[in-house]
Amino acid sequence: MTVAVVGGGISGLVVAWRLRSRGRAAVVLETSTRLGGAVGTRQHQGFLLETGPNSFLDREPATRELASALKLEDRIRAADPAAKRRYVYTRGRLRSVPASPPAFLGSDILPLGAKLRVMGELFSGRVAAGVDESLADFGRRHLGRTATRVLLDAVQTGIFAGDVERLSVGATFPQLVKLEREHRSLILGAIRAQRAQRKALPAGGTPAPKLSGALSTFEGGLGTLIDTLGTSLGDAVRVGATVEGLTRVDGGWRLAVSEQGRRAELDASEVVLAAPAYVTQGLLHPLDAELAARVGGIEYAPIAVVHLGFDAGTTPAPDGFGFLVPPTEGRRLLGSIHASTVFPFRVEAGRVLYTCMVGGAKRPDLVGLDEPALVALAREELKALAGVTATPSLTQVYRWPRGIPQYTVGHLERMAAVDQGLGRWPGLHLAGNAYKGVGLNDCIRNGLQLADALLAASPRG
Ligand SMILES: Cc1cc2nc3c(=O)[nH]c(=O)nc-3n(C[C@H](O)[C@H](O)[C@H](O)COP(=O)(O)OP(=O)(O)OC[C@H]3O[C@@H](n4cnc5c(N)ncnc54)[C@H](O)[C@@H]3O)c2cc1C
Known part of the structure; x- marks a missing residue:
């Protein structure tokens, strides 16, 4: 029987893709009309905009393996060398982050006493x-x-x-x-x-072919990965399908699904809950209040992504990957990615794209501002921190009220209790960024591992 995967973000898609590519039936139920969850790429006025994540580090074998199996390896794009430098805003200006211990000793990133x-x-x-x-x-x-x-x-x-x-x-x-x-x-x-x-290297030898370790994306943006997974899964994906309930039945599970205004039931031998933890909590609660409370206790930080795009010749191309602002600086930006410097193909020639991040655990209130206010805030902060005074020709805001799971003190203990609680419910599994890693690489590695464990436990499905 089928494995039902609840949630068509990168985590759920990867689980279902692996199961199906090894001959196991699986279906993805995604509440939104599009796949990808936080991951998405949009084309606007000559700018390629990411709705959430911008890049991944090419150092995770599982991500390479996935890209290779999807025939996407040739479409991996490494960051431009101009993006090497990173900046931190501290003591009143942007300062370059040293890349080596000798550079650290000579740099002004910290005062002398702090360096010692x-x-x-x-x-x-x-x-x-x-x-x-x-x-x-x-x-x-x-x-x-x-x-x-x-x-x-x-x-x-x-x-x-x-x-x-x-x-x-x-x-x-x-x-x-x-x-x-x-x-x-x-x-x-x-x-x-x-x-x-x-x-470990043989004398005079060269290292084995390895991952580049470079900050990377795909040609066409990260949405390329989602689109390719979606195409590969074909009609095993149901968008606009909200899972509203979960009950144990003989030999498996029954899901209550609301799809295009109609309610239906779907029976599955196993269920992978790959929706955010606060949704999973609601589904678990009628079954196991204790397990649901553990999962629901995982907090999220809100975050808003504010893209500011500039026409050619209106503002200089910024150096480096971007900058981060330590919260103690008391500014209203978490940081900004110099998206057009990192991946020049994301803009038409000469244009400049800043991707500003606002909010987080320390300033959740800012994510509640309306779009014009968020754009004004990002412009004011870019002017104050990086001297950008030009008027953007493009502004675009993507808001994530519960954006990034927070692994607070006690998270590991919580996860041990969650794993133990799941032991009470054979055939029920959790996937997603709330548990064992928030990065895309983590979601892909953990998704593949979970699918492999399901395949190993029941090879013929
Ligand atoms: C602003 C931002 C920037 C980031 N930047 C980076 C970065 O640069 N690099 C990096 O590696 N990571 C980054 N991350 C983290 C990374 O993007 C996420 O951790 C990852 O995409 C999460 O994927 P997921 O599938 O686990 O969850 P999600 O993407 O949240 O997917 C869960 C899915 O479940 C669906 N769903 C919810 N309820 C139901 C229901 N009842 N029934 C069916 N479906 C349901 C949702 O619609 C969603 O599609 C960033 C995240 C954010 C928000």
Whole structure:
């Protein structure tokens, strides 16, 4: 019997695609009239605009594997070399983020005392095993107050738009916790890892062909991936189909689906809930209030994407990937991506596109502003932070009231309890960015892994 996948974002699509490509019946039910969830690409007045995510790092084998199977490998586009530099707004201006330890020592990203404190990281200790620390506490122990406030908070803002004091380091940056556990000091750990990598190469040899590690998208934008998955899934996808209820029946599950004003039932042997956690909570509640409460306890930060497009010759092309603004700077922008510098093919020649991010866990109120107010805010902030004074010829706003899941302190414990709770419901599975990684790479890797586990458990379906 069929596997029913609830939600046609990247997570749900990947699960269904893998199942079907290995001969297992699967259907995707998506409430919206279009697929992709947060991922979407729109063409407006000569600008290619992303509704949510802009790019992914080409370092995840699962994403490459998916692109290759979909015959999209040739359409991966790496960021332009001009996008190499990144900026952080601190102490009244944009400052370049150093790319190497010697560059860090010579840079003005932190005051001298704070740079010396970062070097003191070599003497950091370990926290007791099993302690779920906030990202801020972890950062202060290793890097000191200023580096945590300026650099670590900026980095998390670029991924989670969160509150550094509330996010769990173990759930958001597990690789940092691993470095501490294995090497005590993050700097020592990084040096040893680099040495080990060099040693692993055969003498005089070149590394095996590997992922570029570059910031990337697809020709045509990230929507290309969604469109290709949608085409490949064909009539296994039902858009405009809202799952409203879930009950256990003999040998499987029954879903109540509302589709084009009609209510219907769909029976499935297994169900993958790949909708946002707050929707999944509602579906789980009649079955298992405890499990539903755990899932529903996952918070989201709202975020608004404000695109400002400029005609050729009206404003200079900005250098670098873009800039981030640590929340303690008290500004109203989380940051801005220099989209036309990163991926020049996204604009017609000479045009400039800034993609500004507003809101996040620290300023959720701003996402509630109307569109003209959000555009005015983004323009004012771009002028103050980056000196952009020209009038944009294109403005476009995409709002995500519950945009990015927040893995707050306790998230790992919550996930352990969720996994245990799911054990009470054979054939019921969770997928999506709320649980074990928010990036596109995470969603793809986790989606493929879940599908493979289902296939392994019941090979002939
Ligand atoms: C503004 C923004 C910028 C981002 N930038 C990046 C980036 O640059 N790089 C990166 O790697 N990641 C980025 N992310 C994160 C990444 O885009 C998301 O984590 C990922 O797209 C989530 O995919 P998903 O399928 O898990 O969830 P979603 O995209 O939320 O998909 C869930 C789907 O479920 C559907 N649904 C809801 N209720 C029902 C129901 N009852 N029945 C049926 N369907 C239902 C929804 O309509 C939706 O399509 C960004 C996210 C945002 C919001």
